[in-house]
Each structure stands twice: as structure tokens, then as C-alpha cells.
Amino acid sequence: MIILNVKSRYKTEMIDITAQVNEEIIKCGVKTFAVNIFSPHSTCGVFVCENKDPNIQRDLLKKLHDFFPADGRYAHIGGNGDAHMKATLMGSSVIVPVENARLLLGPWQGLFFADFDGPRDRQAILTPL
């Protein structure tokens, strides 16, 4: 198990952790064939998305905001009901294949850690498989 520190700077943000995860995986050696990336926070998600045009992140975060408005009427009192639902929908965990100690992502893909209730110091848990 490897713990990765991730710092969000905004309330809602997608952070590209591809390079950071690759740095850790290279230490695992060539017998790792996949890695699971998990968020232990109930208002963060982990998923793969296009990472060349930042507008796609803007479009996606806007859509999630349309689906779950921050000022919507929710039974949850904490004021971050939207963040919990965004995180649950996007998923807390993703597996990416690994080859030669490197994430086997496509040329247009990046691995993202999304904070829906930042800014905060967060962690991602990597499990080599």
C-alpha cells in the first residue's frame, strides 16, 4: 500500500495525478500488472478522463454541478450534500493496467483525483496488483 498526498486548491477541482502515480509505480518493479487507486474521502472521486484539453474538465464539473447544485434542497444538513453525491457517482476507486512499471493509459487519458469539497489536504491509496 502506498499513500499519495494530494492537495486541492479550490472547492471543486480535478487534479491530474498521472505523473505522481507513475513515480510511485516505478518503485514497485516490473511484476506489477495493475494498480488500484482509492479515495478514502467521502467527498472525493478517482477516475480516468481526457487530460489534454482542460475545457473537458470544466465541462464535466459544470455538468456535475447542474446535476447536483451546491444550493439544492437536500436532507443532509452538512452543506456538502452535493459533494457526497458527486463523489459517489464518479466512484471512489479505479483500476488502471500497468506495463513496464508505467500506467498503461491511452494517449489522451489521465488519472484524476477529484475533490468536490475542497480546498483540503487529501490522500489517495495505491494498491499494486
Added chain:
Amino acid sequence: MIILNVKSRYKTEMIDITAQVNEEIIKCGVKTFAVNIFSPHSTCGVFVCENKDPNIQRDLLKKLHDFFPADGRYAHIGGNGDAHMKATLMGSSVIVPVENARLLLGPWQGLFFADFDGPRDRQAILTPL
């Protein structure tokens, strides 16, 4: 492979199976580093979500109902088209890291089995990795 029995009591319900899964994982010993939890039912989902305030479950299930109304106009005839789409969107499978024979969830997270077409006797399939 471990089969977990899960009983839903309502048409739509999120069941916290964290304790039940931990009971099984402790039998696997300390060489297990992650577990995959899979639903073999096409109208059930498995995912991680906040588990301290039940209102978050209410908010999420209400949102899913808004997205996929049970009485919506669907091509599928079975009357449970909404349940199939909710299950597919939320995901049939999730991986959670394991440490010292215990799910490594964050303090606000639980592992949920959601039935969108209950009440029924269901199963979850655990695969230690």
C-alpha cells in the same frame, strides 16, 4: 471467491455491508491487499458512499429517481427499466484496499450494496486480491 447473502427489504435501498465484508475478510488472513465486491444482479449496484448520515442515502436515491423515474417512458417492457439504468450507472463492481484483514475505508465511508428492484434475496461476490 466468497458469496455474501444480502437481503433487501424495500423496492430501492442502499444496504451498508461494511461489517459483513469485514467478517469475511478477516478469514482471508493478512496476505490480502484488496477485495473486489461484485453484484451478479443487473438491477443492483455496489459502491462506496458516506455512511454516517442516512440522509445522504435518501438524497442520493431521490436524485437517481429524478434521473430515472420509475414511471418514465422506456423501450424496455419489464417495468424495471429505471432499476437497470440506476444499477449500470452506479456500477456493479468496486475494489477497496485491505490492510491487516480489514477494509481500508476512510472514517466517513461505508461499502454499500444497492438494490434498485427489491425487496429480494441477493448475493455479492467477494474476490480477495
Added chain:
Amino acid sequence: MIILNVKSRYKTEMIDITAQVNEEIIKCGVKTFAVNIFSPHSTCGVFVCENKDPNIQRDLLKKLHDFFPADGRYAHIGGNGDAHMKATLMGSSVIVPVENARLLLGPWQGLFFADFDGPRDRQAILTPL
């Protein structure tokens, strides 16, 4: 790592790859307990869904189109902003348990590779675990 070739014939399409994946898994032998299926394309998703009534696929693709209209106003210029968001939401990766060299899917489930920006020649990456 096994590479699977998948050919989409339409702009938006769910392709049932269950049989194709089972053909590959049988070559892996009985020591495989799960398989990860990953899309290296930022406009494709991989997930489990009902596979007996094709109307469920129609309903789901229509819903995704309602959520992310192809002619919506997006910051992304490429003209396929909807495809990126659909793929990200549905997920690029899924794990399915394996028993006796066969996907352990339920009787109503299939494994789907969805292209949201076809028709194209695509690949899925299988990682036996």
C-alpha cells in the same frame, strides 16, 4: 496483458464483449480469479449491464444523450465533448470475478464496451488477476 480488438459501427454503441473476453480468459487457466477490463480511449467506457433485452441499451444510451446532448454548449471545441463526459461517467475500467476460466456474470448480465464517438477500431485491455 491481453489486447482485445473491438470494432464499433455507429456513433454511439454498446458492444457486448462477454463471449470475446471469455475466449481469452479460457487461455489464462484456472488460477485467474478476476479480470480487469480497461478502455485506453477517452471516449469509450467499459461496464456491466443487462444483456438480454436490447431495449435496455437503447434506454440507457438515450438517457446519456439527454444528460449530455451532442449539440450542447461545451467549452471543449472538438465537437465530441458529450462523448468524453459519457465515457468518464460510465467508467473506463471494470473488474469481473472469474471462476473456472469463465466470467462469473449473473444470468442477466453482459460485459459491455461502449463507444461514444464511433464508428472506429478500438481496443480493450484485459488484465487477469
